[in-house]
Every structure is written in structure tokens, then in C-alpha cells.
Amino acid sequence: MEEKYVKLQHVKELLKLIKTRDSFHDWSDEYEKFDQKVKNTIEWLERNAKEITV
Numbered sequence: 001m002e003e004k005y006v007k008l009q010h011v012k013e014l015l016k017l018i019k020t021r022d023s024f025h026d027w028s029d030e031y032e033k034f035d036q037k038v039k040n041t042i043e044w045l046e047r048n049a050k051e052i053t054v
Contacts, residue, residue, distance in 0.1 A: 004049035014041045 021034035 003052040005052055006045050006049050
């Protein structure tokens, strides 16, 4: 498995989205909206993670 890294700033933004999402009931529209943002952010991080070169 290759090792990759992402910027701390981007991880903090993801954590902020997760915290906001988790402040809503999981059956609410707001939860669904933020859950999609969380999923999109994770996908973006995976696509844009930089490979660690040694």
C-alpha cells in the first residue's frame, strides 16, 4: 500500500463538517446534506492526497 498525505487544514475542514453533520438527527434533511458534504470531502481528499516520497 502506498503512503500518502493530506494537508492538516483539509483534515480540520473534514472534522468540522463531521461535527456539524453529527449535530443533526440522522433522519433529518440537514444531516443528509452534511453527510453528502462529508462523503464528497473524503473522496476529494483521497483523489488529491500526495504520495510520500522518501
